[in-house]
Amino acid sequence: MSALNEKRLKSEELNQDPVVDLDIKQGPSRPYVSSEPPEKLSKLRTVHTKNERLLVATLAIITGAVRLYNLSWPNSVIFDEVHFGKFASYYIRNNFFMDVHPPLAKMMFAWIASLVGFEGDFDFDTIGKAIPANAPYVLMRSLAATSGALTVIMLYFTLRASGVRVWIAFASALCFALENSYVTISRYILLDAPLIFFISASVYCFKRYELYPSGTCQSLKYLVATGICLGLASSAKWVGLFTVAWVGVLCLWRLWFFIGDLSKPVCSTFKIAAAKGSILLGIPVLLYTFFFYLHFQTLDKDGEGAGFFSPEFRTSLKGNTIPQNVMAEVGTGSIITLRHTGTMGGYLHSHPHDFPAGSQQQQITLYPHLDANNEWYVMLYDQPNSTVTSFENLTDGTKIRLLHPLTSRRLHSHDHKPPVSENSDWQKEVSCYGFEGFDGDANDDWVIEIDKEASAPGPAQERVRALETKFRLRHAMMNCYLFSHEIKLPKWGYDQQEVTCAYSGLPSLTLWAVEQSYNEFLPEDTEIISYKPSSFWQKLVEYHEKMWHINNNLVDSHVYESMPSSWPFLMRGIGYWSQHYRHVYLLGNAILWWSVTAFIFIFGLVAVAELVAWQLGKPILQDSRLVNFHIQVIQYLLGYAIHLAPSFLMQRQMFLHHYLPAYYFGILAFGHALDILVTYVFRRQRTVGYIIVGAFVLSCLYFFKNYSPIIYGLPWTKQLCEKSQWLSGWDYSCANYLNTYEEYSTVDLNEGLIPEATAAL
Structure with a gap:
């Protein structure tokens, strides 16, 4: 074959049109669109030629160079590495912890660290803290970097599978490889890079599934692969559930066309839909449950996070301090501890410190740890101190x-406002009042009210039994209930949880249980009971309740938080690290970022105009390329909306990196915009279209290069930094940079590192 023919063949291979005409057939009463793809479609949208494989290899090399560059720097803890590096250490040491995210991505970091012998003896506990040589942080960061690099390849494959030409898919993937925000999050021990890789793999597998007729082996293979990837995404972060929802919406979309296909029996269509739903929901549920099983099996030692959980849960952990072998019967003369069951605050507690305001009597709090100050001696209201001489059960009333x-x-309680919740008219102060030899007064009287629904069946319904009976304490004089909530006392209360007497509030916040009990009047052979350890399913349910609760309570303000409405406009970034006259700062590539936002807005206007034209009887979408463009863009923008919209409903801290899963779908849609620019807008002058695309890629490269110092933590000058701050919200401090590059040669990078940032979940 001549060199000219070989060159022409190569050009034809890379410029094949991957879009085919719709197969519209005539039915008995109406025309209909065939719901099955033509046989040649999968080949047109698959990377199968040598030349395209070389192009993908080139993309992989470029992406690898960008993502893997100098991962050893900074050699100190970055941003949320303070959480996820620490969690990896806990996994290796088997110490239980609590986190608001599912376990998979965290376990991946632990697995790769344990492969090289890391024993978890560095806790990544402070941002800016130097990482010792025995902690394989570069290898752990490599996991994130590899995930980020593979995501770029997945984006290329996905665009090809949805009908984008080779060179446009390559250009789009190259822009994505140079997207500053994705480069930054994929260089550190963070959950976002594995999460977005699993999301991208889910999108790719589902797009591949759509290329094959229903019931074929290839179709089934990619459907199962989609289910697996959805399970991995959901097990890395709950954001993956939004991807499950997106796939579900597309399945309903496809079902609608199946129903309209007159060549398919309705009964078989719904059978296929049921089988598809079983795979796409069943596999993720199984994987999600399996990874939590591994999580509980691995974290089998009592740890700092166990305090969030019930005693039944904690009893299953090795080395726990939960009381065992407790006297079951509780009555007069019993020394007890009272655990608040409605919060994670712990035990009713007092100590020899007074409230600074109100009655100025001795403090009552909730304290989460076992302590002698949690102990209380039980007596009837009319018994003086010295007259308790026998045991008497405590019954309802x-x-x-x-x-x-x-x-x-x-x-004790009385008509004083509580010290912290002083603006709540429905709460009164609870204190500890009296002195040695004082027999007390009527404000010390409390009436037991057993909650039979919350208590264990049997005798615990009739009388107070340790561990089993849940009850309320009603103040006899004021008819308010002993109450606690998650409001903490200030420093004078040692940050312990406030206890009040409440006239209203959630009933669950007035429930108490006796956890420790000893009574000298009971016989030696008295009944002894212990907590029954939670089963796996009980632990799974309780863990998720705590995840949801804690996630919703991450409401404290943060210096780098931002609102979802600002994310599409890149109003501000996130400071990850600042030391040695350098920064690491999460910021998107403004060229690509704002282009995606502008395209979404323009596409919305065009879609509205097309709907109006269609209503007026004018022809629209007459070209197969336009049809495919609209279908794919609408599907990807559905993904964008599904991943972004829930952020507006959340009341917790929000950060720019929460936008990145939605932004990924926006980039996929924008890839089709570049494609339609070449194949339709400039169809008669495609060279012009390719020049525009090439110029756009170079613009993204220019921005990436200029802002690379805040990606990699490199030296920069004050002047260049100040020029780079296009918006006031791009708040990396230019004052921290030196005036010239030459001055950096005098900076000692081995100095002790001091944290200058705060981590966020």
């Missing part, structure tokens, strides 16, 4: 007093 043995004061 029994009026009691609780004496604090270490300070000789009683649990």
